Amino acid sequence: MDTPGFFKVRINTLIPGKPTTFDLHLRINNQMITYLRAGDKIEAEKLRLLMARDSGNHFLVKEEDRRHYKGYVHNQMMSGDLDVREKALVLRESSMTLVEELFENPDVNKALDQSRPIITQFVEFMEAEPSAMAHLISLSGHDFYTYNHSLDVSIYSLGLAESLSFTKADLEEMGVAALFHDIGKRQVNIDILCKKGPLNDAEWAQMQKHPQFGLMILKENPTVTEGIKAACFEHHESWAGNGYPQQLVADEIHPFARIVAITDTYDAMTTQRSYNVPMTPHEAVTMMKEKLAGRYDPEMLNAMYSVLFKMKAAA
Numbered sequence: 001m002d003t004p005g006f007f008k009v010r011i012n013t014l015i016p017g018k019p020t021t022f023d024l025h026l027r028i029n030n031q032m033i034t035y036l037r038a039g040d041k042i043e044a045e046k047l048r049l050l051m052a053r054d055s056g057n058h059f060l061v062k063e064e065d066r067r068h069y070k071g072y073v074h075n076q077m078m079s080g081d082l083d084v085r086e087k088a089l090v091l092r093e094s095s096m097t098l099v100e101e102l103f104e105n106p107d108v109n110k111a112l113d114q115s116r117p118i119i120t121q122f123v124e125f126m127e128a129e130p131s132a133m134a135h136l137i138s139l140s141g142h143d144f145y146t147y148n149h150s151l152d153v154s155i156y157s158l159g160l161a162e163s164l165s166f167t168k169a170d171l172e173e174m175g176v177a178a179l180f181h182d183i184g185k186r187q188v189n190i191d192i193l194c195k196k197g198p199l200n201d202a203e204w205a206q207m208q209k210h211p212q213f214g215l216m217i218l219k220e221n222p223t224v225t226e227g228i229k230a231a232c233f234e235h236h237e238s239w240a241g242n243g244y245p246q247q248l249v250a251d252e253i254h255p256f257a258r259i260v261a262i263t264d265t266y267d268a269m270t271t272q273r274s275y276n277v278p279m280t281p282h283e284a285v286t287m288m289k290e291k292l293a294g295r296y297d298p299e300m301l302n303a304m305y306s307v308l309f310k311m312k313a314a315a
């Protein structure tokens with residue numbers, strides 16, 4: 001449920017004892033009350049109680065305070081008060097509401113603009129903290145598969161691109177591209193998206209159109225780069241040439257799309273969904289190398305081992 005003029009925030013992005021820089025509103029039974037005024041603080045005990053009940057839909061901040069909320073999150077990330085796990089939590093939870101907006105908000109231009117500074121924060125956090133990626137991933141929830149999936153694919157893609165020595169500018173674009181790779185699923189029927197069990201031919205045909213749907217959405221925004229469009233349109237292409245929708249071969253496929261092809265499959269294999277048993281990280285990469293060889297850029301797939309190494313080192 002959206003409330004015009006407000007955006008949702010998760011209560012666990014607040015730090016106990018730290019004065020807020022924005023008014024925080026609470027919606028109960030369709031009534032809006034001002035829960036905290038800018039400058040008020042929340043105590044640890046109260047915060048714990050609220051966290052247990054927060055579904056992600058109750059706390060809102062006025063659109064005009066978005067800048068202040070972002071600044072508050074940014075300050076937490078920069079402060080020495082939080083450890084790496086707490087920072088990862090604040091960053092992940094504050095981005096989650098954005099990812100929800102990406103998939104619900106008809107204004108893709110706005111969503112794109114808002115995603116850039118978030119990705120910059122991810123890149124900087126990962127640069128500063130070697131264990132950042134592992135912590136960000138370990139917080140992935142099992143609800144809202146599509147949202148978690150987009151964020152996780154973005155985090156893994158940053159990790160993989162970093163192993164491949166991408167520049168900071170390319171990393172930032174890669175992160176945004178990965179976040180939007182499945183944006184076309186907005187146009188796929190929700191019953192198909194949520195269906196448990198195999199899809200029939202007609203359903204599968206619609207599902208396979210999501211790269212085209214996504215490209216159409218992204219084309220409406222003049223600031224979207226070729227790399228972002230390619231990650232969306234080409235992430236189901238296959239190195240050997242038998243992917244879709246264009247059957248591109250090898251390096252005809254944009255490097256961003258080759259990365260997403262890997263991280264997308266890897267995330268699906270290692271994530272618990274209702275109908276599968278998740279594989280361990282190592283099993284997933286080995287399976288991709290042995291059973292699915294030919295689908296992925298071999299050099300990039302090899303670099304996935306250093307991503308696994310980073311995850312392990314942080315565990």
Ligand SMILES: [Fe+2]
Pocket residue numbers: 181182210235236
């Ligand atoms: Fe996809």
Ligand SMILES: [Fe+2]
Pocket residue numbers: 149153181182264
């Ligand atoms: Fe995907």
